[in-house]
Amino acid sequence: MKRNLVIALLATLLVASLSAFAMAEQVTLRYFMWDPEFQQMEAELIRGFEAENPNIKVEMTALDPTNFWPRLAAMAAAGELPDVFSMSTGYIDTWARDGLLLNIQHLVDRDLDLDNYFYNVFAEDRFPNKETSDMYAIPYAWVGSVLFYNQDMFDAAGLEYPNDDWTWDDFQKAALALTIQSNPNRAPEQYGFWWYGRYSHVEPWVYANGGRILNENKTRIAIDDKAKEALQFLADLTNVHGVSMAHRDMAGMRQQDLFPLQQAAMWVDGSWMVDHVRTVAGDSFRWGIANVPKGPSLEPGEERSYYWPDSVGIAATTKHEDEAWAFIQYLIGANRPVETYMPGKVPIYRDIAYSEEWLQKDQQPGNMELILALGDTPVRTTFNMGWSEWRGYASTGGAGMNGELDAVTNGQQTVEEAIEKITRDGNAVLERYYPEP
Amino acid sequence: MRYGKLAPWLFITPTVLGLVFFRIGPIIAAFLASFTSWNVFAPPQWIGASNYVELFNSGTFWMILRNTLVFSLIYVLGVMVCGLFLAILVNNRIRAITFFRGLYYLPVITSTVAIGVVWSWILSPRFGVLPNVLADLGVHNLPSFLGDSRYALLTLVVVYIWKMSGYHMILFLAGLQNIPEEYYEAAKIDGATRWQSLRHITLPLLSSTTFFIGIIALIQSLQSFDITMAMTEGGPNYASATLSFFTYINAFVHFRMGYASAMSFVLLVIVGIITFINFYARKYWVETVD
Numbered sequence: 001m002k003r004n005l006v007i008a009l010l011a012t013l014l015v016a017s018l019s020a021f022a023m024a025e026q027v028t029l030r031y032f033m034w035d036p037e038f039q040q041m042e043a044e045l046i047r048g049f050e051a052e053n054p055n056i057k058v059e060m061t062a063l064d065p066t067n068f069w070p071r072l073a074a075m076a077a078a079g080e081l082p083d084v085f086s087m088s089t090g091y092i093d094t095w096a097r098d099g100l101l102l103n104i105q106h107l108v109d110r111d112l113d114l115d116n117y118f119y120n121v122f123a124e125d126r127f128p129n130k131e132t133s134d135m136y137a138i139p140y141a142w143v144g145s146v147l148f149y150n151q152d153m154f155d156a157a158g159l160e161y162p163n164d165d166w167t168w169d170d171f172q173k174a175a176l177a178l179t180i181q182s183n184p185n186r187a188p189e190q191y192g193f194w195w196y197g198r199y200s201h202v203e204p205w206v207y208a209n210g211g212r213i214l215n216e217n218k219t220r221i222a223i224d225d226k227a228k229e230a231l232q233f234l235a236d237l238t239n240v241h242g243v244s245m246a247h248r249d250m251a252g253m254r255q256q257d258l259f260p261l262q263q264a265a266m267w268v269d270g271s272w273m274v275d276h277v278r279t280v281a282g283d284s285f286r287w288g289i290a291n292v293p294k295g296p297s298l299e300p301g302e303e304r305s306y307y308w309p310d311s312v313g314i315a316a317t318t319k320h321e322d323e324a325w326a327f328i329q330y331l332i333g334a335n336r337p338v339e340t341y342m343p344g345k346v347p348i349y350r351d352i353a354y355s356e357e358w359l360q361k362d363q364q365p366g367n368m369e370l371i372l373a374l375g376d377t378p379v380r381t382t383f384n385m386g387w388s389e390w391r392g393y394a395s396t397g398g399a400g401m402n403g404e405l406d407a408v409t410n411g412q413q414t415v416e417e418a419i420e421k422i423t424r425d426g427n428a429v430l431e432r433y434y435p436e437p
Numbered sequence: 438m439r440y441g442k443l444a445p446w447l448f449i450t451p452t453v454l455g456l457v458f459f460r461i462g463p464i465i466a467a468f469l470a471s472f473t474s475w476n477v478f479a480p481p482q483w484i485g486a487s488n489y490v491e492l493f494n495s496g497t498f499w500m501i502l503r504n505t506l507v508f509s510l511i512y513v514l515g516v517m518v519c520g521l522f523l524a525i526l527v528n529n530r531i532r533a534i535t536f537f538r539g540l541y542y543l544p545v546i547t548s549t550v551a552i553g554v555v556w557s558w559i560l561s562p563r564f565g566v567l568p569n570v571l572a573d574l575g576v577h578n579l580p581s582f583l584g585d586s587r588y589a590l591l592t593l594v595v596v597y598i599w600k601m602s603g604y605h606m607i608l609f610l611a612g613l614q615n616i617p618e619e620y621y622e623a624a625k626i627d628g629a630t631r632w633q634s635l636r637h638i639t640l641p642l643l644s645s646t647t648f649f650i651g652i653i654a655l656i657q658s659l660q661s662f663d664i665t666m667a668m669t670e671g672g673p674n675y676a677s678a679t680l681s682f683f684t685y686i687n688a689f690v691h692f693r694m695g696y697a698s699a700m701s702f703v704l705l706v707i708v709g710i711i712t713f714i715n716f717y718a719r720k721y722w723v724e725t726v727d
Contacts, residue, residue, distance in 0.1 A: 073478060076478040077477045187562070247584060251581050263563070388691065396686055398669070398673045399671070406672075
């Protein structure tokens with residue numbers, strides 16, 4: 001009897017200590033992501049990760065971007081950031097500067113085979129120098145700028161489709177031929193092109209001409225001559241040639257609807273718009289994508305593509321660096337199902353990007369590999385601290401550089417006047433973020 | 438039952454605590470924040486009056502301040518005139534009058550975002566109902582009401598007035614029904630015209646309602662935000678932005694809490710001055726039925 005009791009006690013102790021040991025090893029990661037639309041698929045991905053890593057549990061919260069940033073900001077203020085969270089290129093510099101993001105360079109160097117990834121895209125997650133500094137987040141997807149064109153309209157006008165040999169002159173001639181105005185008292189029923197001051201409409205043209213909007217360190221606005229030439233070219237398309245709508249005339253519409261609703265024959269915007277065009281246009285017309293035509297002042301070696309990533313970062317305050325990094329590797333690696341990428345958003349992992357499921361050759365535009373090629377060219381962007389403020393973005397999309405260029409399309413000011421204001425007001429913003437030493 | 442000296446204090450404690458923690462506390466915190474540079478994520482840094490200096494040196498701020506005053510002036514006068522007009526219209530005993538009262542009140546309870554979207558569709562230069570109908574009637578080259586910096590603010594005020602007139606109609610209606618019928622009968626016997634009755638009976642006896650509506654409408658105008666956000670996002674280039682909208686942008690889009698706090702204190706001072714003038718002037722023009 002006594003012996004039985006001792007055995008029972010010992011067994012209980014053993015079980016208790018084993019479970020206590022298991023409990024101690026169990027880690028719960030908090031993960032915040034900004035795309036509730038993909039919550040279900042992300043949850044499946046997490047289940048896969050948890051199955052491979054039984055000691056790690058991931059609690060996911062999905063919020064749309066409007067709620068995501070205020071919530072994350074409040075958590076940052078309280079020192080309660082989740083272990084892993086989605087990170088935008090527009091905020092990474094500020095967050096890295098304020099010590100909120102973990103420097104992950106040593107982890108990247110240790111664990112990643114860079115040949116598997118679109119490595120050039122990593123540059124945007126470096127701080128403070130985009131070429132040489134350490135990484136504070138890592139991309140899981142990226143988007144590039146492309147020229148969307150309506151093939152039916154090109155056919156109707158008897159024009160060749162855009163190709164890599166196109167000059168700006170070719171582009172302008174096509175835009176003129178594609179603009180149809182039957183009643184001179186009314187606006188054209190079809191525009192050849194559509195642009196306004198938005199970053200994804202303007203920067204691709206500036207870079208296609210070898211121009212710069214910011215100085216080398218990206219700390220001040222310094223619009224150079226090649227950039228001016230690009231801005232003047234765009235302004236003339238609207239004001240001189242009348243092939244693009246003035247910004248004021250698109251009030252009450254969403255800018256991204258003009259092309260899919262066949263109001264404009266060509267349009268330059270981010271490749272994630274592939275999904276939007278498919279959704280809005282359906283099969284109502286045939287369309288394709290091409291590279292933004294190279295500008296007249298572009299010199300050899302100056303080629304820069306405009307692309308930028310969606311990233312994930314680790315909070316500097318995390319107590320589970322290794323587990324968070326293991327989770328991130330899973331999020332950006334081969335395991336991620338291609339369905340979690342909106343069409344037009346490129347997976348950072350090459351094998352997924354080059355898979356038939358992502359290229360979707362049976363669907364329009366049918367040549368998505370054109371986007372992938374951008375990721376292998378050097379990058380240039382305008383993202384820095386204060387970007388949304390001086391550039392004009394989201395709910396301030398009508399302000400900053402955006403607003404000044406919109407006023408150009410409205411015929412309210414010249415390109416020179418706009419550049420003067422963009423430089424003056426933009427640098428007033430940037431001086432706050434990058435004070436003179 | 439007898440109450441000790443402590444009892445009244447105990448009864449008001451919950452309210453006082455609520456007031457201290459949820460009103461006075463945040464007001465003091467915001468006042469202190471207005472002297473800091475604070476982006477929410479990092480601890481605030483004391484920068485003295487720099488935010489106020491930047492504010493008063495900013496061309497955008499002065500433009501927005503002017504927008505705010507223009508907006509308030511037109512809005513307050515607009516809802517007063519339209520509200521009173523509607524109230525007089527529905528202060529009748531004709532059939533189905535409750536239907537019309539409900540109809541005019543409908544925009545007040547309609548979702549602001551829905552209103553913003555529908556008005557944008559009506560006014561949109563390319564696909565909008567109004568420009569297209571007018572173009573069919575031969576009226577071309579209509580300005581872009583929402584996209585042109587000269588008209589965007591005025592267009593917004595009109596939509597705000599359209600939305601809120603029903604609310605002020607109800608307030609005026611209550612005031613109108615408070616005026617004894619005998620006054621009008623006496624005036625009629627004396628040969629007063631309808632205009633004279635309105636001018637010498639209705640308006641003076643409505644003055645306390647008008648005073649109240651003036652204060653409410655002023656506060657509403659200074660809080661204008663939702664339709665602006667839905668229709669123009671303050672654009673083009675802040676041409677239709679008012680102070681409350683600009684405060685929101687700086688606080689929750691640019692995360693410049695200190696600067697936004699300074700702005701909200703400027704707004705507080707403006708509201709304070711106007712309210713003070715209003716209360717001071719009250720004794721010269723407000724009459725009561727009694």
